[in-house]
Amino acid sequence: AQSVAQxxxxxxxxxxxxxxxxxxxxxxxxxxxFWYVQYPNRGLQFLLKYITGDNLVKGSYxxxxxxxxxxxxxxxxxxxxxxxxxALYFCAVxxxxxxxxxxxxxxxxxxxx
Amino acid sequence: xxxxxxxxxxxxxxxxQSMTLQCAQDMNHEYMSWYRQDPxxxxxxxxxxxxxxxxxxxxxxxxxxxxxxxxxxxxxxLLSAAPSQTxxxxxxxxxxxxxxxxxxxxxxxxxxxxxTVL
Numbered sequence: 001a002q003s004v005a006q007x008x009x010x011x012x013x014x015x016x017x018x019x020x021x022x023x024x025x026x027x028x029x030x031x032x033x034f035w036y037v038q039y040p041n042r043g044l045q046f047l048l049k050y051i052t053g054d055n056l057v058k059g060s061y062x063x064x065x066x067x068x069x070x071x072x073x074x075x076x077x078x079x080x081x082x083x084x085x086x087a088l089y090f091c092a093v094x095x096x097x098x099x100x101x102x103x104x105x106x107x108x109x110x111x112x113x
Numbered sequence: 114x115x116x117x118x119x120x121x122x123x124x125x126x127x128x129x130q131s132m133t134l135q136c137a138q139d140m141n142h143e144y145m146s147w148y149r150q151d152p153x154x155x156x157x158x159x160x161x162x163x164x165x166x167x168x169x170x171x172x173x174x175x176x177x178x179x180x181x182x183x184x185x186x187x188x189x190x191l192l193s194a195a196p197s198q199t200x201x202x203x204x205x206x207x208x209x210x211x212x213x214x215x216x217x218x219x220x221x222x223x224x225x226x227x228x229t230v231l
Contacts (some may be wrong), residue, residue, distance in 0.1 A: 004155075006155075034219065034220075036220075036222075041225075042224060042225070043117075043203060043222035043223055043224045043225050044203070044205075044220075044222045045222075046219055046220070046221075049219060090155060090156065099144055099161060099163055099209075100146075100158055100161060100171065101146075101158075101205075101220055102158070103148075103155040103156040103157075104155050105153055105154055105155040106155050
């Protein structure tokens, strides 16, 4: 079985400060890891993914994420947050030999001006 | 450039009524799936399909049926709606992971269907 944990329901930061959203995962084989963002009343949009290779992956809108195999973590980061980054963020994992994508419960990010 | 299209966007049902949520994609994706989103629980997989004529259960399949007669369409049926099925439903599709090592199965989502069961 595979699972994802996002330990923080909410993250609040001031605009211009660094933003980190935490994610840990569990999967029996090798993982594919994803971050998605959801704006109010919209579907989920893909941000970035880790497949293999460099542990630091870069994605859309200035976001990046660091894969740490020993800690089974895939934290999302942005060096300087914007008010427009306020949204609901989901981490997801899939075993490379499976179809099914499992999601965390989500973290609401609020960036104050 | 439609992507994944879900209808209806909003629906109110009475307990015991039946309905079908429609999902269509125009990207020739083999894999299609239905999730429900509930506050504090993230997205939970209801059913999925790896190709026409093939469906399987996800985490929370009870009360829902699916079929996959074509590559493009993957409807979700509620046979006898219950208040516990009040939720936001998302359809998502991707290329099959069996397409090769460089296909990562990234999901493309529809805009969602908000269902209320009274």
